[in-house]
Amino acid sequence: MSLSLTYKSVNKIFGEHEKNPVHALNEVSFTINPGELFCLLGPSGCGKTTLLRSTAGLESITNGKILYGEKDMTTIPPFRRNIGMVFQSFALYPHMNIFENVAYGLRIRKTPEKEVVKKVTEVMELVGLTEELKRNPSPTGLSGGQQQRVAIARALVYDPDLLLLDEPLANLDAKLRRYMRAEIRRIQKATNITTIFVTHDQEEAMAIGDRLAVLRRGIVEQIGTSNELYTNPDSAFVSNFIGKMNFFNATLTAKNQARIALSDTLVDVKPEKVRMAAAAKLSLGDAVLVGARPEQMEISKEKSKGAIEGHVQIIQHLGQVVRYEVLLDERISDAPMEIDMPALIAGISERDKVYVSLKEGMPFMFLPEERN
Amino acid sequence: MKKHDKNLVNAGEVSGGGAFKRLLQKDITPYLVFAIPLTFMVIFLVYPMVTTLMRAFMPAGNKMVIGSFSLKGFTKFFESSMYQKALGNSFIVSISVTLLCIVIGVPMGYFVARVKMPGKSLILSLGILPIIMPSFVGAFTWVILLGRQGVLRHFFNLFLTPLGLEMPPIYGMFGMILCMTLTYYPFVFQLAYGAFASSNSLLEEAGMLMGAGKWYIFRTITFPLILPSLGAGALLVFVRSIGNFGIPAIIGGDKYVLPTLIYFRVNGFWDLNGAASIAVVNVLITAVVLWLQKRVINKHEYETISATHSEVKLHGGKGIRIIAIVYCMFILIASLLPQFTIIIMSFFEKWVGLFPEGFTFAHYLRIPRYSSKEMVNTFFLSVIATILAAILGSIIAYITERKKPKGAALLDLAIMAPFILPGTVVSVALLSAFSGNSALKLTGTFTIIVIAYMVRRTPYVYRSVAASLSQLNPSLEEASTIAGANWFYTFRKVSVPLIMPAIISGSILTLTTLLQELSTTILLYSSKTRTVPIQIYGAVADGKLGEASALSVILLVVVFVIVYLMNRKQGQSIASSFKMG
Numbered sequence: 001m002s003l004s005l006t007y008k009s010v011n012k013i014f015g016e017h018e019k020n021p022v023h024a025l026n027e028v029s030f031t032i033n034p035g036e037l038f039c040l041l042g043p044s045g046c047g048k049t050t051l052l053r054s055t056a057g058l059e060s061i062t063n064g065k066i067l068y069g070e071k072d073m074t075t076i077p078p079f080r081r082n083i084g085m086v087f088q089s090f091a092l093y094p095h096m097n098i099f100e101n102v103a104y105g106l107r108i109r110k111t112p113e114k115e116v117v118k119k120v121t122e123v124m125e126l127v128g129l130t131e132e133l134k135r136n137p138s139p140t141g142l143s144g145g146q147q148q149r150v151a152i153a154r155a156l157v158y159d160p161d162l163l164l165l166d167e168p169l170a171n172l173d174a175k176l177r178r179y180m181r182a183e184i185r186r187i188q189k190a191t192n193i194t195t196i197f198v199t200h201d202q203e204e205a206m207a208i209g210d211r212l213a214v215l216r217r218g219i220v221e222q223i224g225t226s227n228e229l230y231t232n233p234d235s236a237f238v239s240n241f242i243g244k245m246n247f248f249n250a251t252l253t254a255k256n257q258a259r260i261a262l263s264d265t266l267v268d269v270k271p272e273k274v275r276m277a278a279a280a281k282l283s284l285g286d287a288v289l290v291g292a293r294p295e296q297m298e299i300s301k302e303k304s305k306g307a308i309e310g311h312v313q314i315i316q317h318l319g320q321v322v323r324y325e326v327l328l329d330e331r332i333s334d335a336p337m338e339i340d341m342p343a344l345i346a347g348i349s350e351r352d353k354v355y356v357s358l359k360e361g362m363p364f365m366f367l368p369e370e371r372n
Numbered sequence: 373m374k375k376h377d378k379n380l381v382n383a384g385e386v387s388g389g390g391a392f393k394r395l396l397q398k399d400i401t402p403y404l405v406f407a408i409p410l411t412f413m414v415i416f417l418v419y420p421m422v423t424t425l426m427r428a429f430m431p432a433g434n435k436m437v438i439g440s441f442s443l444k445g446f447t448k449f450f451e452s453s454m455y456q457k458a459l460g461n462s463f464i465v466s467i468s469v470t471l472l473c474i475v476i477g478v479p480m481g482y483f484v485a486r487v488k489m490p491g492k493s494l495i496l497s498l499g500i501l502p503i504i505m506p507s508f509v510g511a512f513t514w515v516i517l518l519g520r521q522g523v524l525r526h527f528f529n530l531f532l533t534p535l536g537l538e539m540p541p542i543y544g545m546f547g548m549i550l551c552m553t554l555t556y557y558p559f560v561f562q563l564a565y566g567a568f569a570s571s572n573s574l575l576e577e578a579g580m581l582m583g584a585g586k587w588y589i590f591r592t593i594t595f596p597l598i599l600p601s602l603g604a605g606a607l608l609v610f611v612r613s614i615g616n617f618g619i620p621a622i623i624g625g626d627k628y629v630l631p632t633l634i635y636f637r638v639n640g641f642w643d644l645n646g647a648a649s650i651a652v653v654n655v656l657i658t659a660v661v662l663w664l665q666k667r668v669i670n671k672h673e674y675e676t677i678s679a680t681h682s683e684v685k686l687h688g689g690k691g692i693r694i695i696a697i698v699y700c701m702f703i704l705i706a707s708l709l710p711q712f713t714i715i716i717m718s719f720f721e722k723w724v725g726l727f728p729e730g731f732t733f734a735h736y737l738r739i740p741r742y743s744s745k746e747m748v749n750t751f752f753l754s755v756i757a758t759i760l761a762a763i764l765g766s767i768i769a770y771i772t773e774r775k776k777p778k779g780a781a782l783l784d785l786a787i788m789a790p791f792i793l794p795g796t797v798v799s800v801a802l803l804s805a806f807s808g809n810s811a812l813k814l815t816g817t818f819t820i821i822v823i824a825y826m827v828r829r830t831p832y833v834y835r836s837v838a839a840s841l842s843q844l845n846p847s848l849e850e851a852s853t854i855a856g857a858n859w860f861y862t863f864r865k866v867s868v869p870l871i872m873p874a875i876i877s878g879s880i881l882t883l884t885t886l887l888q889e890l891s892t893t894i895l896l897y898s899s900k901t902r903t904v905p906i907q908i909y910g911a912v913a914d915g916k917l918g919e920a921s922a923l924s925v926i927l928l929v930v931v932f933v934i935v936y937l938m939n940r941k942q943g944q945s946i947a948s949s950f951k952m953g
Contacts, residue, residue, distance in 0.1 A: 058850055078853045091851040095869045104865075105855035158856065 002034035002194045003069040003161045005055070010064035012050055012218075024050040025061070026218040032211075035192045037185060039209030041199060043241070047218040048198045052164055055196065057081055068161055084155030084193075085164040088171060090147045092139035098129075098150050099136050105158040123153045126187060145176045152184070156191060163188070163195040169204060181208045202242050206230070214238050234275055236289055236366040245364070246297065246337045248290040248308075248328075258288050258365060261332050265306045267358060269365040282367075289366040294340040296362035299324055299354045301347055307355035308332065315350055324348075326356055401860045406771050409764045413786060416823050420801035421789075427648035427804045432641075445649025458628040459653070465548050465629060466614040472553040473609045477560025478602065480703055483696035484561075485568035488686045495700055496565065499558050502707045504935055506888035506905060507555045508618025509924040512912045513710035514551050515623060516717055518542035521724040523713075543625030551619050554707040556609045563605035567598035573685055607665045611658055615794025617891035618905075622912055630654045631796045631891060638895050644804055651797040658792050711928065718921035735922035743907050743923060750903040753818065754886035757825035762879045764826060765833030770867065773841040774849075791831040795891030798828050803895065816898035824892045829885065833878035840874030841867075880938045884931045 012025035024047045032038045040048040053059040055066060057078035065074050073081060084105075092101050099120060100107075106116045124133045127149040132142065139147055148168060155163060168184070169177045185208050188195045199205050205212050206226035214221045214229065214237075222234045226242075233239035236247065248267075250258035256269050267290050282288070300307070310326040313336055321340040328337060337356060348354060431442040448455045484495055502510070517524045520541045528539045540546065571594065579589045617631040624632060630650055637647040687693070717723055721730030739747075768787055772780045790798055802824050806814040814820040848870065852862040868875075890905040897906050904923055911920035 056850075056854055058853070078850075079856050079858050081854075082856065083854060085851065085854040087847040087851060089845050089847055091845060091847040093848065093866060093870075104852070104857075108856045108861060154851075154855070164854075 002192055004034045005032040005162060005194055005196070006065075006067040007031075007051075008065040008067065010051070010054065010066060011062045012047070012054060012059065013062045016062060024218050025054065028064070028218075028220055030213065030220060030223055032194060032196065034194055037188045037195045037197060037208065037210045039197045039199060039205040039212040040215060041202060041205040041209075041212050041241070042215035044200055045217075046215040048200075048215050049166060050218075051215070052166055052196060052198045055162070056083060056085055056164055081162075082158070082160055083162040083164060084158070084160035086148075086151045086155050086166065086168045088167040090139075090151040090171070092147055092150055092154075094138060094140050096138075097136045098139055098142070099133060101139055101150055102154045102157050104154060109158055111158075119157050120153075123157045126156070126190060127153045128183075129153065144172050145180060148172065148180055149183075152187060156187070156193070160193060163191075163193045165195065165197045167198055167200070169199070169201075177204070178207075184208060206242065212242075214241060232272075233364070236275075236291065236369055239275075239291055239364065239366065244294055244338050245291045246294065246333070246339075247335070247366075248292075248332055249368075250288050250290045250365075252282055252284050252286050252288050254284070256365075258290050260290060260308065262329055263308055263332075265308060267363050267365075268361075269363055270361055273362075273364045275364055275366050287368045289368050290358075291364040291366055292358050292362060294323065294338045295321070296359050297337065297339045298357050298359060299326060299339050299341065299345070299348070300357070301345075301352075301354060303355050304357060307357040310337065310354055310356050312348060312350050312352050312354055315344075315348075317344065324354075326354060328356065401858065402775070402863075405767060405860070405863075406775075409767045409771075412764060413768075416802070417786060417790070417827050420805035423805040424648045424651060424797075424801040427645045428652040429649075430645045432643050432646045445646050446653070448646070448649070449653065454628060455633065455650075458630055458633040461545065461627050462614055462629040462654075462657075464545065465552065465620075466610050468549050469552040469556060469613040470606050470610045472549065473557040473560045474602065474606055476553065476703060477557045477605065478564045480557075480561045480700055481564025481566075482568050483700055485565050486687055487692055487696040488688045489693055489697050489700075495704065496562070498704050498708065499561055500935075501558075501711065501932075502555045503558045504884055504931060505555075505711065505928055506618070506890065506908075506924070506931075507552070507616060508622055508890050508905070508909060508912075509714060509888075509928070510555050510710040511547075511551050511619040511622040512908075512917065512920060513713045513717070514542050514547060515912075516713055516723060516917060517709065518547070523723060523726060526724075526726060543623050544627050547623040547625075548620050548627070548629075551623060552613045552616060554710075555619070556612055557703070557707065559608040559612075560602065560605040563601040564598060567601035568594070571597050603665050603668060607662065610661055611792050614654065614658060615792075615797070615891070617794070617796055617894060618909070621894075621909070631794050634796045634800060635894060638800065638803070644800065644807070647800045648804055651794075651800045654794060654797055655792075658794075662792060714921045714924050714928070717917060718925045721918060723917075732918075735918040738919060739922060739926070742919075743904065746902050746904045746907045749818075749901060750887060750905070753821055753825065753901075753903060754883055754889075757822045757829065757886055758879050758883040760822065761826045761830045761882050762833050762875055765830045765878060766837045766868075766871065766875050768830075769834045769837035769841060770863075773838050774846070774867075787834050788831050790828045793828070795824075795828060795889070795893075796895060798824055799892050799895035802827075815896075816901065818901050821893060821896050821901055821903075824896055825886050825889065828889075828892055829882040832881045832885075833875060836874045836878030836881075837871050840871045844870055877938060880934060884934050887931055888927055 007028050007030055010025050010028040011023070014022040014024055026047075028047075028051060040051060042048045050059060054061045057073070057076060061074065065072055067073065068081070092098075093104070096104070102120045102123065103116050106119060111119070121130075121133065124130055129146060129149050132146060139150055142150065148171075151168070165184070169180055172180060181204055184197070197205070197208060206229075209226065211223060211225055212229055213223045216237055222229060222238045224232070229238060229242045233242060233245070236245070239245040240247075249261040250267065251261070253259045253266060256271055256274055257266055258269065259266050269290070299312075303309075308328060310328040312324055313327050314325040316323040316325075318340075321342060322344050324339045324341060325336045326339060339356065428445055429442060430440050431444055449459060450456075480499070483489070484492055484499075489495075516522060518539075518541065519525070522542065525539050525541065532539055542550070575597070576589050576593055579593050584592070614629075615631060617635065620627070620629045620632045621635070628636065630653065634647045634650050634654070637643045637650065716728055718735055719731055719733070720728035721732055721734075723729065765787075768783065771777065772783055777783070793801075802820055803815065806812050806820060814823070844867075849862050849866055852866045853859075857865065888905055889903070890909060893903050893906055894909070897903065904927055908920045908923045908927075911917075911923065
């Protein structure tokens, strides 16, 4: 039986009574479903690791509640919580062989020797280290991927109620990382233990998580499945963190329409793509952001109606698409546009003047805000 | 699994309660474990220091009279010529020794680090010997070599007498400075070597490409970068030489220094309050020097900026290689001369002319009869104090590194304080607190010696373990907590095994230095607690150089074997263990 996990108005303030208190977690409230593989995603310093460590009890929260299932665990010390955790550094014990590393939690629980052997064998089979267990070397003699598997086995062997993974793939090389994230998902689904996976890599989070929470400065920005976050981002920040979003400075001209700065280009935005929680407060003429993903834009050599002039900076051939980086007037956008075209366009080379246009019905509209 | 579910339910119920229940849920074992060493520190370190400070302002005598106030102990430094001379001598000796050690040690460090030569590791291990050997043993062997009847003096005079000259005997300032320099130069040598060997040669190459000459580079790049290490080495030499008791006691002759003056006050007059005043002055000087060193070094502490690092290029020129080898050989021979002399002396009846006379095993054969009690005492006192210091040092290192309590810096200061305190000062402090009309009377017991040893040597283990812990990723311990282990289980199964190498190396250092401890013991021993170094000191005073040599050889062999075994097993530099943060 897996447990759900609930955060109720969790706050964490570091150095509360000192000169520069840091509000690491700000009114965090949400619930993770039983058996879910849940990703905490955000840039470094966003509070995701603090939230994970608070969940484990390694950090005490300033106020709020953390519930495992129905039980309030807020003040329970970590060693009484029955959870498993995999650390970024793996934290394997160099003074024990891999069997003893994995058996560690069972020894604490005074499990009978026969049971220990049985459980360790089972869990090592699950993580695919049967051969290594026979040799039983010290963990220092294993490769990065194998150490990772030992760390996961060690966290799973005593049937924890909750599995916490703190950037577990950060120490692996790119290829192994892609492989291991599929492995982690397979193992998690096989055990059905409610799992939190912390990462700063959006691609990793989207690939592995059933649902994701995007954090910024201690605040949960948005929670949803990968698809929900990508197709329906709530804010400019989330839209540009989950995938790439190009932004245009614009002014509101009608309820669902904006004019891009310095031009007479009017952009009609579908009502469901208007992302402005506080839209009611805006009046016509106020600044807004129009957003479009790289595949929702086009470039061409010829000026067409509503197209905006710019200069190609870099052309990157990425295989299935060709990415054009186009610099617009900085009053329209301070960052270069990334525009993905299905094929190379003849006659356009770097430093050429081009015209950028938005595909009909695709653009989003956001409140102007900091986007990083 | 079942059991744990139950645990969770119980815990969940309790958490509804107030602050008191919250407290009960916490694991209180760490606080209990931490309380013991902290209590020890307060009783046997802080309290004696405070008592000493109070006694320093009381009238002469050994009575602890609260309310009486006198500056007599200090004004003596202005009135008594003996006090003035002792203070002056201490300054002259420790400053000259520090400067000489730099002059000798820096070139040697540079040669070994930067010049191609054979047997570097041998030079490094032989170069460490003088500081791990008892310094007073070195002193009395110099008496054999350069004393009134000295072998070398005799030899030199063969040439000097026809010229109407005579080599002065070793007693006095010259002897103290010579002896201490040859004992303590390894601190500078080893630390300078480490700095020269590890400095980034890319920095020097960059200077060369910008057009700087070799000497210019040494002056503006190489040397400034080793200054912090040099400062640490110089400080160690100064602290050691101003606190050394054995060397001035044996070859100081009529020249007193502060530690011998303290001994004289206590042993001659049982004037603890007077001794406390001198101790306070002694500590003040050390503290001022420490402070100066920190200020100078902090100005020159550089962080490494570059990411890449290349091996230093070695000088291969014939001229410099010959100079380097001859220089190192000369210094090594001079500083190891006492060790050779003592081995020869221990097998002969007397050695007054050029050659020793009367080969004999008698000195060794006498040991079981006359010194067996001392041997047993030395062994038990050192071993017990080492074990206790290891426990104390490790736990306090764990507290300061892992729990980071509010007063961590203060705790660090308290535990490191005895590191710069001369042995005689620690003894005076303990005598001040636990003798006469005090509540806990410990004079003349084994306990007071063990405590003094512990207080003085805990910094070794503490430093070693603290350094090791700071290298250890806290997630190793957190992983254990998450797996369900309480604090004590984690401490036993994870923390202690992982810091064990550091505990062992700190303990070995403690043990080897305690086996030869003289300056602390000299004020604390009684007839039943005599140790081997005391026995050697007594034999030298009685002129029984043969017996003193035989005992010293045994001490040397034991210390050497322990250090050799440790080096084989751990292969780390001992000099760096002496370094203070």
